[in-house]
Amino acid sequence: MTTKLTGPISELTSATAFLRVYEPLDTFEDWAQSIILRTPQRTAQQWDTFENERLWQRTLRGVSDPFPHNEPEFFRSIKTLDYQGTEHTRYCPGQLQARSLLAAEQAEEAIRPEVFDLLVPPASRKANAQRVDPDRLAGDLTHLHTRTSSWGIPLSWFALFREDDEHEVIHDGDQLKTVRMYIGFDQAVERLAWAVQTLVTHAPQSQLFEELGSLGSWLESFDSRAVIELDYGLLAEIVWPDDSPNDLLDGLQALDDGDMTGAAAAYRRLSNRWLGPRHLGRAN
Numbered sequence: 001m002t003t004k005l006t007g008p009i010s011e012l013t014s015a016t017a018f019l020r021v022y023e024p025l026d027t028f029e030d031w032a033q034s035i036i037l038r039t040p041q042r043t044a045q046q047w048d049t050f051e052n053e054r055l056w057q058r059t060l061r062g063v064s065d066p067f068p069h070n071e072p073e074f075f076r077s078i079k080t081l082d083y084q085g086t087e088h089t090r091y092c093p094g095q096l097q098a099r100s101l102l103a104a105e106q107a108e109e110a111i112r113p114e115v116f117d118l119l120v121p122p123a124s125r126k127a128n129a130q131r132v133d134p135d136r137l138a139g140d141l142t143h144l145h146t147r148t149s150s151w152g153i154p155l156s157w158f159a160l161f162r163e164d165d166e167h168e169v170i171h172d173g174d175q176l177k178t179v180r181m182y183i184g185f186d187q188a189v190e191r192l193a194w195a196v197q198t199l200v201t202h203a204p205q206s207q208l209f210e211e212l213g214s215l216g217s218w219l220e221s222f223d224s225r226a227v228i229e230l231d232y233g234l235l236a237e238i239v240w241p242d243d244s245p246n247d248l249l250d251g252l253q254a255l256d257d258g259d260m261t262g263a264a265a266a267y268r269r270l271s272n273r274w275l276g277p278r279h280l281g282r283a284n
Contacts, residue, residue: 251267
């Protein structure tokens with residue numbers, strides 16, 4: 001079974017979700033601030049098109065080489081309102097060199113060596129290693145603003161969100177393009193801390209506990225004024241409306257109350273909801 005995607009090639013993407021952190025301008029180095037200030041702002045949909053076009057340009061090269069070739073950095077932006085009604089802009093860098101390297105490493109672990117060498121030839125890996133700035137790459141890897149997940153969303157991500165958080169549902173005609181949820185950094189960290197404490201007490205051996213710990217370690221490097229975005233991407237068309245944030249909250253609350261039956265039921269709902277997308281991913 002496969003999914004059929006339609007539309008201009010610049011709009012084609014895999015069913016990939018993104019967890020992005022947007023930080024204030026003053027948290028970035030001078031060179032990054034210079035790019036931000038001289039680059040015209042775009043909508044989220046325009047950034048999606050921009051990134052997809054560049055993705056397909058790399059994918060359709062005559063020689064197999066999926067890595068970016070000295071492409072300039074870019075910064076997504078979002079506007080938020082504080083409690084006084086003052087508007088603020090937050091920014092998320094593309095960090096394509098670091099993200100492409102991580103994607104290649106994940107692919108190498110997931111597929112047979114001979115297949116990986118066809119998709120990402122040794123020559124392209126060697127050429128990419130010569131192109132990257134080691135210091136810049138190290139900085140991006142330790143302060144990566146975007147996490148991605150194909151054909152599913154890690155359950156740990158839902159610990160940061162609630163169903164009544166700010167969100168936008170994006171359509172293109174009758175097609176659901178994506179759903180984006182937003183939460184302030186401090187509130188997200190509070191929710192994460194409660195989830196971790198609940199599992200420390202009741203299920204310290206669970207895989208979710210490890211995932212929450214990894215997520216918390218990642219968030220430690222960001223400014224408290226940041227905004228976190230969960231972008232469902234094309235997964236929204238498969239699962240939206242999505243009760244996953246509620247189900248995870250219900251399961252954790254049941255654990256906290258000693259209700260193992262309720263916790264198990266919430267986990268089953270979560271697992272069953274994401275079986276379909278994962279099966280599609282394996283089929284593709």
